[in-house]
Amino acid sequence: MRTVSGATDRVVVVGAGLAGLSATLHLLGAGRQVTLLERDPRPGGRVGTEFADGYTVDTGASVLTMPELLDEAFAAVGQKTAERLTLVPLDPAYRAHFADGSTLAVHTDAEAMEAEIRAAAGPAEALGYRRLRQWLTDLYAVQKDHFIGGNFDSPLDLVRPELAKLAALGGFGRLGPRIARFLSDDRVRRLFSFQSLYAGLDPQRALGAYGVISFMDTVGGVYYPLGGMGGIARAMADAAEQAGASARFGTQAAWLERVGERVRAVRTSQGERIECDAVVLATELTTAYQLLGIRPRRPLRLRFSPSAVVLYGDSARSWDQLDHHTIFFGERWHGTFSEIIHEGRLMSDPSLLVTRPTATDPGLAPAGRQVLSVLAPAPNLHTGPLDWARIGPAYRDELLRTLAGRGLTGFAGEFRVRRLVTPQDWAELGHAAGTPFSLAHTFAQTGPFRPANLVRGAANVVLAGCGTTPGVGIPPVLISGRLAAARITGR
Numbered sequence: 214m215r216t217v218s219g220a221t222d223r224v225v226v227v228g229a230g231l232a233g234l235s236a237t238l239h240l241l242g243a244g245r246q247v248t249l250l251e252r253d254p255r256p257g258g259r260v261g262t263e264f265a266d267g268y269t270v271d272t273g274a275s276v277l278t279m280p281e282l283l284d285e286a287f288a289a290v291g292q293k294t295a296e297r298l299t300l301v302p303l304d305p306a307y308r309a310h311f312a313d314g315s316t317l318a319v320h321t322d323a324e325a326m327e328a329e330i331r332a333a334a335g336p337a338e339a340l341g342y343r344r345l346r347q348w349l350t351d352l353y354a355v356q357k358d359h360f361i362g363g364n365f366d367s368p369l370d371l372v373r374p375e376l377a378k379l380a381a382l383g384g385f386g387r388l389g390p391r392i393a394r395f396l397s398d399d400r401v402r403r404l405f406s407f408q409s410l411y412a413g414l415d416p417q418r419a420l421g422a423y424g425v426i427s428f429m430d431t432v433g434g435v436y437y438p439l440g441g442m443g444g445i446a447r448a449m450a451d452a453a454e455q456a457g458a459s460a461r462f463g464t465q466a467a468w469l470e471r472v473g474e475r476v477r478a479v480r481t482s483q484g485e486r487i488e489c490d491a492v493v494l495a496t497e498l499t500t501a502y503q504l505l506g507i508r509p510r511r512p513l514r515l516r517f518s519p520s521a522v523v524l525y526g527d528s529a530r531s532w533d534q535l536d537h538h539t540i541f542f543g544e545r546w547h548g549t550f551s552e553i554i555h556e557g558r559l560m561s562d563p564s565l566l567v568t569r570p571t572a573t574d575p576g577l578a579p580a581g582r583q584v585l586s587v588l589a590p591a592p593n594l595h596t597g598p599l600d601w602a603r604i605g606p607a608y609r610d611e612l613l614r615t616l617a618g619r620g621l622t623g624f625a626g627e628f629r630v631r632r633l634v635t636p637q638d639w640a641e642l643g644h645a646a647g648t649p650f651s652l653a654h655t656f657a658q659t660g661p662f663r664p665a666n667l668v669r670g671a672a673n674v675v676l677a678g679c680g681t682t683p684g685v686g687i688p689p690v691l692i693s694g695r696l697a698a699a700r701i702t703g704r
Contacts, residue, residue: 355384595646
């Protein structure tokens with residue numbers, strides 16, 4: 214594994230999202246002196262929480278899986294997750310409603326999930342689920358240490374015994390057809406393949422290797438931190454400061470002072486000069502390149518994931534159909550991906566995720582009220598440069614009517630929308646192509662082919678975050694912080 218050369222005693226980490234915080238904790242654990250810079254007044258990045266009028270609202274990622282990666286980060290500085298956070302396992306992890314009126318819950322427990330599938334689709338489908346669960350488990354075991362959790366110096370690093378095992382498992386085939394080998398009921402297939410959309414991919418076309426995301430959700434389990442998702446970042450930041458990090462919030466890195474290929478100091482927008490031996494840029498990938506003053510040398514241009522329209526709000530009413538996470542699948546599920554990924558159009562038959570965190574943590578809202586959000590996948594601004602200022606409000610109303618027509622009676626009137634976020638809003642927050650989901654996990658942007666965390670021409674700079682390896686989602690960005698730290702410490 215290649216590492217940063219020369220002294221690495223003083224490290225500046227730019228960006229206090231989960232990747233930057235993970236890098237900070239692992240660097241501190243290896244004895245480095247760390248200064249953490251964050252332009253926003255609080256940590257969190259894409260995993261944030263806001264507080265207003267007695268409501269606690271998660272404004273970014275809402276699905277937490279693989280909490281053992283948090284255990285790793287806290288353990289680096291001699292602390293424990295349980296000392297900082299109360300994580301509640303969600304059961305069901307999701308509830309899904311289908312166009313034919315049927316409902317299925319996703320349980321982490323194998324026996325409970327098998328019983329759910331048997332009741333809805335029969336014993337043969339339940340047996341297929343057991344076989345699928347084992348396949349997902351084997352898939353994760355083969356990938357976790359080297360393909361997901363390892364640094365790549367070149368594509369040749371793929372050539373190892375695990376590669377043959379991954380190929381034998383069907384990791385280089387297509388996810389949709391592979392899952393169809395185990396399951397025949399289209400509803401059940403959706404429950405174990407929709408997760409590839411997190412990676413910006415059509416389940417029918419995603420590599421089978423991305424079944425690991427389904428493993429994380431359906432076998433590893435989904436959790437919620439009491440007090441809101443932003444509590445994860447606050448806990449990590451507090452642990453870092455207790456371990457000796459100097460955290461500067463409301464402080465933006467303006468430019469990097471370089472001598473040859475080495476960064477000698479980070480200059481802030483306030484005019485401060487912070488000397489350093491190494492830098493971790495845990496920012497949006499395009500922001501990192503701007504700070505470095507370089508353009509990536511790639512044969513193919515970067516491809517970004519689809520975006521999302523999100524409605525944030527609250528209600529005095531609850532609906533029996535809603536658990537913590539509830540998916541409303543449209544009838545034309547497969548056509549949805551072509552519309553938002555390739556055609557740059559809004560979904561003609563929307564599939565929607567409704568999140569009600571007050572189902573788990575009632576204290577997030579005043580007594581008798583519910584916190585709700587509605588997420589609708591949408592084309593990013595490269596694929597679909599739509600006039601969101603004009604169509605955003607109309608699309609909001611359409612989504613509310615859609616949910617009311619799918620069983621949430623009165624939803625359009627009872628749900629008070631406090632904020633509408635569109636791809637244009639994501640772009641104004643600094644997310645390239647107007648998507649919070651960064652680069653799509655196409656084959657050309659996976660593993661050693663994803664933008665590397667070491668940058669040519671910048672000898673002591675390392676990247677972290679969802680734009681670099683291993684990719685998008687809370688588990689990958691926590692890993693990316695650890696991998697970035699390893700490039701500096703050699704561990």
